[in-house]
């Protein structure tokens with residue numbers, strides 16, 4: 062199959078350092094991956110093309126890169142599954158981290174965020190003589206998170222990190238969940254309090270991008286939501302984030318429809334008049350763009366609200 | 381040029397062996413650092429799928445049984461004192477790993493659960509789904525982060541240094557990101573640089589498994605031992621040679637030939653698919669050679685295990701078969717064949733990990749220790765049992781770290797000159813200055829790999845080995861004609877591939893030298909011109925010493941036997 066790899070390259074040793082796009086034309090087999098193609102380039106056409114790779118089997122986490130606009134492991138991406146009719150595939154380094162050369166990014170910021178969550182088991186007191194007992198279910202559940210290979214793909218495509226470098230990010234939060242959900246760990250409350258700070262678990266905007274791109278099915282965003290639920294259950298101090306969730310539910314329960322002005326006022330509280338006023342331009346813009354429902358901004362309960370309330374009741378009984 | 385602080389223990393490699401060594405040396409109070417050519421969690425240990433063996437004596441298992449099965453698996457070439465240490469200390473090390481945070485699979489009572497692996501009668505393999513190596517590796521790295529042990533990430537070692545007394549006193553390495561060289565001073569160096577799979581093509585090993593440490597130690601004067609013992613794993617995928625874990629057979633999968641026959645009934649009537657790897661690989665190769673294979677493969681059949689079982693206990697290989705062979709394991713059998721997997725041999729060490737003998741029975745390199753796949757203690761002898769290698773890394777990694785830390789307390793700070801740095805830097809500049817058109821390192825590696833896979837594989841004989849020897853010699857000569865297109869110093873992977881090829885050619889030469897020398901069949905080393913095991917002449921190890929521009933200097937050491945006399949090996 063005729064394939065063209067359009068690679069975004071970066072030469073740090075040029076004066077001045079220079080980014081450019083280079084196209085490599087090659088033949089690929091139906092069974093081959095984008096990584097096979099890049100290795101072929103490196104071995105037969107141009108050995109100056111820099112990339113990281115090792116296992117070829119989606120386990121070492123070296124070969125994260127953006128392929129046709131989304132981060133992925135090159136060794137897990139079949140050429141056939143991403144090549145359009147003309148066979149041209151766009152390859153670029155991961156986002157949200159500095160580039161060292163070509164497809165090689167600097168993972169140091171990634172790891173410093175992992176270290177930030179104190180990623181090691183903190184069991185209580187002295188260890189028993191034999192193993193800690195733990196239910197098979199708990200361990201199987203954790204293995205879904207431990208299968209994270211720290212490839213950085215979720216961080217590359219995280220839409221929050223794009224605008225806020227202080228966000229600890231999906232990989233570190235998933236790792237944090239791995240300890241919070243571990244029955245052997247005794248630092249749960251301390252961990253949840255730390256994650257409750259700005260840049261922590263409440264800063265995710267639930268765009269789902271990390272779930273989409275994660276090559277190992279870790280579903281980081283779901284883990285972040287589980288952290289939030291754990292935090293609220295453990296009664297860590299409320300934040301705008303947790304209040305938003307609580308107020309949101311409360312409004313739906315009482316009105317059956319989202320009352321946005323009420324949501325904002327109750328989330329921020331009257332103490333934060335400044336932040337509320339700061340939203341005025343956005344509100345005006347929404348009105349202007351026709352984003353405010355015809356019924357007006359303030360809602361009465363919808364007809365049939367008792368159906369919704371019944372749902373709430375049923376959910377409470379279940380949980 | 382920069383010079384590092386003086387370390388008591390400097391560890392090359394951040395796989396399981398290297399990190400376990402670092403933690404134990406740190407616990408002894410030593411000043412430790414780790415140096416690795418890839419980030420620790422990218423190390424090849426992450427590829428281990430199946431599990432790690434241990435006889436937990438408080439659950440009714442006996443360490444002696446584990447030891448005996450390892451001895452038998454090794455075809456009696458393993459040193460029994462070392463195997464006893466391995467089997468006796470395994471249980472404690474598994475519990476330590478669990479305490480560190482490894483999420484081992486549990487049974488209904490919430491205690492550690494096991495699965496069965498080849499060559500063993502009892503289920504004593506502990507595991508985390510089918511990504512045991514990754515689960516262990518990430519937990520050890522967590523411990524390294526907690527202890528704040530310095531890690532020189534993406535640094536490439538180019539030579540070991542010796543002081544005037546011939547004591548290993550540090551090393552030369554460059555930072556891949558900048559190309560800058562540095563001199564590392566250390567009282568002891570632990571080599572934990574992993575295997576050499578890329579000497580072969582195909583191989584189950586990752587692209588970074590290039591035998592660097594074996595070649596570095598060998599060039600510096602430490603002997604390599606049992607290098608002819610190269611394991612072919614029975615279940616690898618056609619093409620790139622990716623591994624399908626033995627856990628598949630451990631959990632009940634069958635091997636079938638073209639006629640749908642469970643052919644292992646003819647080769648190993650009792651243990652069937654779970655006989656030792658050398659036995660199963662040989663059986664498969666015979667089936668294929670005699671026309672009972674399908675396109676050079678036999679079939680691995682998991683269908684009777686059921687979809688949900690496969691997905692829960694063998695999820696990783698289910699996905700692997702789907703992605704790389706386009707096969708749904710729950711519905712179709714998977715074509716597989718024997719493929720190069722593991723190097724039983726390596727840098728000769730004693731049971732403390734020392735690459736020298738304090739009693740002076742064999743010549744080594746004082747100050748150097750080794751652990752993990754790069755080392756040869758020798759536990760695995762002529763054939764390694766599945767799930768014994770991870771155990772090897774943690775038991776002997778721990779012991780090497782401890783021994784190095786204690787030894788470092790007894791010796792003064794080394795004095796070394798920086799001339800070696802100049803030599804290595806000069807070599808790189810010469811490589812970079814060479815203008816094309818030259819040969820490509822990748823092309824030479826492919827020639828080496830296919831040659832090894834053809835002549836030094838499951839079946840070997842004199843003429844083939846001689847052909848391979850000559851071919852490797854000629855590749856060595858051609859190595860100096862390689863031209864690298866990339867002339868930069870930052871992340872020059874072309875240059876790294878060239879250096880690695882140099883290391884691999886030394887390893888290939890040693891493997892062939894051992895294979896030609898050993899005129900018998902034992903374990904993984906099967907000579908079609910010497911069909912039988914010959915305990916009278918060959919119950920001994922082959923030690924190889926490097927000689928510049930000459931064939932290796934060959935020495936022998938007797939096998940250490942404690943309680944198990946050699947017997948005929950039947951599975």
Ligand SMILES: Cc1cc2nc3c(=O)[nH]c(=O)nc-3n(C[C@H](O)[C@H](O)[C@H](O)COP(=O)(O)OP(=O)(O)OC[C@H]3O[C@@H](n4cnc5c(N)ncnc54)[C@H](O)[C@@H]3O)c2cc1C
Pocket residue numbers: 392393394395396397398415416417418419420423424425426427428429430431432512513535536537538572573574575584585586588589592593623625721722751752753754766767768769770771773
């Ligand atoms: C696919 C596969 C599956 C396996 N499954 C199992 C299993 O289920 N059970 C089992 O017991 N065993 C298994 N094995 C074997 C086992 O995984 C390995 O033997 C073991 O993990 C090796 O660990 P190590 O610490 O010695 O080396 P590695 O983990 O390979 O680490 C080597 C380290 O050395 C560093 N290094 C190398 N060269 C240099 C250099 N020049 N400069 C600086 N650093 C360098 C690397 O960066 C790396 O950090 C499997 C092997 C494979 C290939």
Ligand code: FES
Pocket residue numbers: 113114115116117118119120121122123124125134135136137
């Ligand atoms: S090469 Fe290891 S994850 Fe792709």
